[in-house]
Amino acid sequence: MLQRIRAIVQQLKSLFWTGLERLTAFLLPLLARVLGEKKYSWLVGQVAMTIFFLRTKWRLIEAYYEAHVDRSSPYYRPIVTMWKVAGKVVMYVLIYLFVIETNVFWLTGEMPGVDELQNPKLSQASEIYSADGVLLGKYFAENRTPIRDYKLLSPYLVQALVATEDARFYEHTGIDFQAWAGVAVGLVKGGDRGGGSTISQQLAKNLFKTRTKKSFTKTGLFGYVPGLSKLIYKSKEWVTAIKLERFYTKDEIILWYLNTVDYGNNAYGIKVASKTYFNTSPDSLNIQEAAILVGLQKATTTYNPKRYEGKPLEQNRAWKRRNVVLAQMVKAGYVKKNAYDSLAKMPIELHSNEESPYDGTGNYFKVAIAKYLNEWAKANDMEIDLYRDGLKIYTTIDSRMQIHAEQAVESGMRSIQKTFDNHWTGQNPWVDEHGKEIPGFIDTVAKRTEYYKALVHKYPKNPDSVMHYMKNVKRKMWVYSRSTLGEEQMTMSAYDSIQYYKRFLQSGMMTLDPYTGHIKAWVGGLDFKYFKYDHVKQSRRQPGSTFKPFVYTAAIDGPKDLSPCYMMTDEPFELEVEEKGEKKIWRPSNADGTFSYSAMPIRRALAKSINSITARLTNEVGADTVMYYAQKMGIKSPLKAVPSIGLGSFDVSLYEMIGAYSAFVNEGIHVEPMIVQEIKDQNGKVLQRFDPVSYRVIKKESAQLVRSMLEGVVYEGGTGSSLLWNEGEVLLPTNNRYAPAFAAKTGTTSNHSDGWFIGMTHNLISGVWVGGDDRSIHFRTGALGEGSKTALPIYKRFMIKVVNDPLLANYKPVPFDKLDKRVVKKDFNCQSAYSTLPDSLQVSDSELDSLNSLLGSPSETPDTNQHSPQ
16 A cells, blocks of 8 residues: 555656646747847856856765765664654644645635734724713623723732733743643643643734634634644634734733733623722722732633622632632732732622613614614715724713603603503503404414414424413513513513513603704613614604694795684585595594684694694695695605695604704704714724704794794693693793793694604704504593693603703703794784693594505504513
8 A cells, every 4th residue: 555655656746747847848938938039048047057056065065964974873864864854844834834824725714914913903892972971881792991001000910910821921922832841741740731821822812813713714624623723723823922922012912911801791801890890990900809800811600709799708719719819929929928818818899880781871872873873884885893893972962961851751651651551450452443452462462472483383283382381381570660660570471471561651752952953862762671662763653733833834835825824714624535446535523523613823723733724724735735845844754645644644753753843943944863973983083073964944934933833832722831830830931931932732643542742942852752562552532642641741851850950051941032023024923812622633543544545655663572571
């Protein structure tokens, strides 16, 4: 067999040299033709002289060798063999390192390049800041905030690290051969001498993920071979460690290393770890704390001090590991023996401050920011990763307003929820438009949950087992509390959980500066941890009467050119409509089901939210004109020019409604809502600044007139007059308590499924929506379910908090400018005091569905699988 192999090798050599000769014979004439005869002759002469020179020198070396080496010596053959072996070893090592460095034929995977070594990318959290400079939260997969200055490290920390991980760190150049010799001796003796990796090697592993890269280009072909893969990634770490020692000082390597380490409990890097375990900074760590964090690096679970809180010291492996590190510091000469004796007896004292991606305020707008920035980056052909790039994102949010808004929604919704639960005592709230419970409602929702689908997959032929686990198997789970703040633990089945969460009403709230477009507060729901669906921008619901200002704007600013004092009569209105070739009669009624049959200015009709007049005015102005103005002013959701459009029958978002209202305060200029002002990279370089986008949508006079009409909703006995009742008196301006400082509109949709309130002051617009995630879940009476009873109280709570906050004094309401007859040519002084009427869009669901079917696409609805058991 061996002879055959040798024959094959000889044959391959012969073929190689034959091929080389033929290739040379082919290339030489070609080279002569390219260079020309003169240059070619000179080149051939130079090659011949070089060969002659080398042969002469080689003969001299052979002569010297023969004169000084005794071939007959018994040591000759062993020495020659040893040199040959050594030469081959060196050659093979060089070839191996060349393959490792160059990744020839993709055998060993990529190595970090010079640019990566000089500018390594460290995954770190991106931070979100409010307009007033408060850190609102972070985006992170690895919660890391690197330290940039070695001087910000405690000397105890550096001493503990060097003593424990790499005692000769300041002596070697990346690889500690003495430590490897110790490892070899330990293995021979059967002991455990550790891995022998230096801090530089560990940095290479952490920084460039040499052991976790799984793609073919990163790992290489040999990386998938058991046993060989370990040698390859170790080799990469050796080579990279030597390069790091060339590019960085010892202090910089220690700093980089401490920034890369995983300390458990979602704490990456020494800065976050110091805060997580001891609520301090790295430069303030004492010797015991430093020893704990260094000891923790060996095994973040086994030696995690949080794991042993409250347990005896003899069971506390974190305490024992800390003492091992202290002993190593004694051995290295950093700590005296008597000091160690005292320190080793002391227990561990933690001051935990663990961070979560859900910490801080405004988790709903954090999701909105992430979506916006990803879309912006894609549109601008940029690649950003909020969870890796360490960006600094400066938002328009005011941290104080955000807190006030969250508290207003929290307290307001608990009050409303209590009323709702009492209202439906002993009954299920999911009912149709006739008040009858929807059969199989929870069953339908349950079948959409991932838990149900997993059970069906597990028991494909046994539906009884599926329902048994859904309905009968109960377990403890943390749920959002109905009665107390925060959460509580309850025992329930998956079915119970769905029923529990389906009884919740939801809410959304947003506040906007109408001049800059800056969003000051954004509350998308009750609690982001339990309810992920955002009711500010993601959700779209019928706006009801809050859509009516667009009808009156179209009447005043549009071709009809009406004034607020244009007279109309509150009487029945009907219109023939056609759907799929079938003619039907549409007869909208007022919320209380009656008509006054009295003539009134459209100013009062808007304040009283009278449906009959709004429907008639929509018909006179034209549904297409109403749609045109709504879209022009900022409504981007799909609309159709149908008769019911003026009563708010098409789904829109709270976000676009508030943006559209900005023109009423901003003298006819619409400003696009914006939430991000500036983005900086991790080094503080500005990547992008965002400027407001605004444009005129209606005439200044029209904006002033409609805003004045909306003042009547609050001050002229309109549907929002309760805003100033009782504790609402604090909202009255101090200098002129009876001058209008608010303009507003309430809204309620069919069956009281949606309650809206949008309030405006001279420099703030805030909107609130309240309703069930499913439209079938609602109050049964207008006395409880109107926007003035559900959404308005939340707005009122918010504005009272703003007015009482001395830091927000510039947002305290002041009276609007009075309309000047010398400037405003249309008649507007037609107001009187009248009783308050409900504001509901009292049109049946079937009628609205019939009209909305012209739209051709279903409205966006929330995922009902939010609350399935985990």
